[in-house]
Structures are given as structure tokens and as C-alpha cells.
Amino acid sequence: MTALLDVSELHVALGRGRRRTEILHGVDLTVAPGEIVGLIGETGSGKTTLARAVLGLVQAQSGTVAIDGREVGGLRGRALRAFRRGGAVQYVFQDPLRSLDPERTVLDTLVEGLVVRGGHGRAELREAAQNVARLVSLPPDLLLKHPGELSGGQRQRVAIARAIAVDPRLLICDEPVSALDASTRITILELLLRLRETRDIGVLLITHDLGSLGGVADRVVVLYHGQVVETGTTEEIFLAPRHPYTRLLVTSVPSIRDEEPPDPELRRALRDEVRGLTSTAFADHPQITGA
Ligand SMILES: Nc1ncnc2c1ncn2[C@@H]1O[C@H](COP(=O)(O)OP(=O)(O)OP(=O)(O)O)[C@@H](O)[C@H]1O
Incomplete structure (x- = not known):
């Protein structure tokens, strides 16, 4: 089966002139239709850069990005704009308040993508907004409100519904629940599970919190550090992590910790091992140093 998203040997460099640095060093990643793939990594590891490359917002030095078998990584100009307008890939941000226009009602927000695409009458747009609002369980009375009048969880639902309205194939969610309280997190994650079942959407779920990917x-x-060091089913990653960095992450997941307190010796040994992998400043990050 053709992967919905197929990233192969992707190298991306950012910055200008002498400050130009390679951020992604040959990344491979696939997402199948209806699959939820968690992308985990420390701050600065290149998660957002990878998402931006998939959206065509940064150019690759080399490597390919294909959506539904079509190479999109090299698109430029009109072809790139048409790809974006088509809405096959949609991005949901961590902080919906910053990504939603405060002046726009929920109803107008939900159909932003359809308006850009053009060709829809008023009644059609209203019906489309009502349909996606229902899909994400947003009460109809919220449709005429503005983002500032909604709770954090409601705003994230609006952001997801706006993305869904253009019928995307792939949803990239960048830390979609990290700004939310525990119970709202669960309802948003359940919503993603429902969407992939009912719409066969592939989801790339970016996070620095391994625990939020369980279930x-x-x-x-x-x-x-810009390289994929391990890929596996969620069960494999949680129960039999192979790379020392993944093992260190797993020992930090609270639910696992509750059942079996982390062995300080083990964590120390893993930290030493990870530190030995890189001599860069990355090794000074608190996750690694245990500070
Ligand atoms: N426009 C840019 N120019 C130069 N370097 C950049 C630019 N944008 C990001 N970087 C660098 O690229 C690296 C990866 O950043 P990126 O935002 O992709 O990481 P991340 O894993 O998403 O981190 P976080 O979890 O904090 O969002 C970082 O070292 C960052 O400083």
C-alpha cells in the first residue's frame, strides 16, 4: 500500500550564510491512511522543522516528501500554492488562541479553508461549518462566538474542526494537548482517534511527552538531534525500547514510573550513555543531565 506520507532521506538546513546549520540529517518517516504516528523528541530535535518541510514551508537540501505517492517536497511557486490551497495536509498548532483570528466568529473560522478554495455559497458554507462542529462535538451556540469567549479545549476543537473542514488526508498536530488540563487532553486525543476511524485520516502527532502517546x-x-534513532509500535517503544535515548524517555513516563519506580542507577547509566552519543550542547539539556 502507498503510504499517505512518505518522507525519505530528508536533509534540511536552516539559517543564512555561515550560520546555516543542518537540522535534519536524513530523516525517514511514513504515515499510512488511518494511522496515528507519534513523533517524539526533545526541544530543538527538529520536530517542527520536519512538519514545516512536509507543509512545503521550508525547502529540503535533499531527500523527498511524498503525499499519496505524489512528490510535493520540490514544489515551488504556483504549484506549491495550489498544493496548500488543496488542503491535503493540515496543521494544528499547540496554542489555538494564537492560530485563531480573534476577530472572526467560530463559524467564519471553521470555513476559512473552504473560502480560500472558493466556489461555495453562503448556505453551503454555513452547513459545512455546522457539520464539522458536530463532528468535533462543538455545541451549535458556540458558532457565533469569538475565540476569546471559548475555553482552551473548545478552541482546540475549533482548530481541529477548521482543519477537518477541507477534508485533509493528513493532519499534523504539533503538541495539540500540552496547553490543556488532563481531562480536556483526553477528550481531544479521543477526538483524534474518532477522526482517524471515521475519516481514515492519517495523523502525525508531535510531542515531547512520550506518556501522551500511550493509547x-x-x-x-x-x-x-535531527535523526530518527528508533521507530516501533507504541507497545514496542514503551515495553522494549532499544535506543538509550528512548529508554531514558520511557523511564520518565509517570504512569510507568508509578507502577515501577525508576531505578536511579539505571537512569544514571542511561544518561551517561546518551551523553556519550553527542558532545554537543544538546547533551546539557535537563532531560539528559537530570537537572
Ligand atoms: N529559522 C531558523 N533558522 C535557524 N535555525 C533554526 C530556525 N528555526 C529553527 N532552528 C533551529 O532548528 C533546531 C530545531 O528546531 P525545531 O523547532 O524544529 O525543534 P523542535 O523539536 O520542534 O523543538 P520544540 O519542541 O522546542 O518546538 C533548533 O536548534 C532551532 O534553534
Whole structure:
């Protein structure tokens, strides 16, 4: 089966002139239709850069990005704009308040993508907004409100519904629940599970919190310093992590910790091992140093 998203040997460099640095060093990643893939990595590991490359917002030095078998990584100009307008890939941000226009009602927000695409009458747009609002369990009385009048969880539902309205194939969710309280997190993650079942949408779920992927992601891709160091089913990653960095992450997951307190010796040994993998400043991150 053709992967919905197929990223192969992707190298991306950012910055200008002498400050130009390679951020992604040959990343491979796939997402199948209806699959939820968790992309985990420390801050600065290149998760957002990877998402931006998939959206065509940054150009690759080399490697390919294909959506439904069509190479999109090299699109430029009009072809790139048409790809974006088509809406096959949609991005949901961590902080919906910053990504939603405060002046726009929920109803107008939900159909932003359809308006850009053009060709829809008023009644059609209203019906489309009502349909996606229902899909994400947003009460109809919220449709005429503005983002500032909604709770954090309601705003994230609006952001997801706006993305769904253009019927995407792939949803990239960048830390979609990290700004929410525990129970709202669960309802948003359940919503993603429902959407992949009912719409066969592929989801790339970006997070630095391995614990939030349990029960949600089918597979996990571990990004470390711009490289994929491990890929496996969520069960494999949680129960039999192979790379020392993944093992360190797993010892930090609270639910696992509760059942079996982390062995300080083990964590120390893993930290030393991870530190030995890189001599860069990355090794000074608190997760690694245990500070
Ligand atoms: N426009 C840019 N120019 C130069 N370097 C950049 C640029 N944007 C990001 N970087 C660098 O690229 C690296 C990866 O950043 P990126 O935002 O992709 O990481 P991340 O894993 O998403 O981190 P976080 O979890 O904090 O969002 C970082 O070292 C960052 O400083």
C-alpha cells in the first residue's frame, strides 16, 4: 500500500550564510491512511522543522516528501500554492488562541479553508461549518462566538474542526494537548482517534511527552538531534525500547514510573550513555543531565 506520507532521506538546513546549520540529517518517516504516528523528541530535535518541510514551508537540501505517492517536497511557486490551497495536509498548532483570528466568529473560522478554495455559497458554507462542529462535538451556540469567549479545549476543537473542514488526508498536530488540563487532553486525543476511524485520516502527532502517546499512537518515531534513532509500535517503544535515548524517555513516563519506580542507577547509566552519543550542547539539556 502507498503510504499517505512518505518522507525519505530528508536533509534540511536552516539559517543564512555561515550560520546555516543542518537540522535534519536524513530523516525517514511514513504515515499510512488511518494511522496515528507519534513523533517524539526533545526541544530543538527538529520536530517542527520536519512538519514545516512536509507543509512545503521550508525547502529540503535533499531527500523527498511524498503525499499519496505524489512528490510535493520540490514544489515551488504556483504549484506549491495550489498544493496548500488543496488542503491535503493540515496543521494544528499547540496554542489555538494564537492560530485563531480573534476577530472572526467560530463559524467564519471553521470555513476559512473552504473560502480560500472558493466556489461555495453562503448556505453551503454555513452547513459545512455546522457539520464539522458536530463532528468535533462543538455545541451549535458556540458558532457565533469569538475565540476569546471559548475555553482552551473548545478552541482546540475549533482548530481541529477548521482543519477537518477541507477534508485533509493528513493532519499534523504539533503538541495539540500540552496547553490543556488532563481531562480536556483526553477528550481531544479521543477526538483524534474518532477522526482517524471515521475519516481514515492519517495523523502525525508531535510531542515531547512520550506518556501522551500511550493509547493513542499506533507507532512512535523517536527523533534525536535531527535523526530518527528508533521507530516501533507504541507497545514496542514503551515495553522494549532499544535506543538509550528512548529508554531514558520511557523511564520518565509517570504512569510507568508509578507502577515501577525508576531505578536511579539505571537512569544514571542511561544518561551517561546518551551523553556519550553527542558532545554537543544538546547533551546539557535537563532531560539528559537530570537537572
Ligand atoms: N529559522 C531558523 N533558522 C535557524 N535555525 C533554526 C530556525 N528555526 C529553527 N532552528 C533551529 O532548528 C533546531 C530545531 O528546531 P525545531 O523547532 O524544529 O525543534 P523542535 O523539536 O520542534 O523543538 P520544540 O519542541 O522546542 O518546538 C533548533 O536548534 C532551532 O534553534
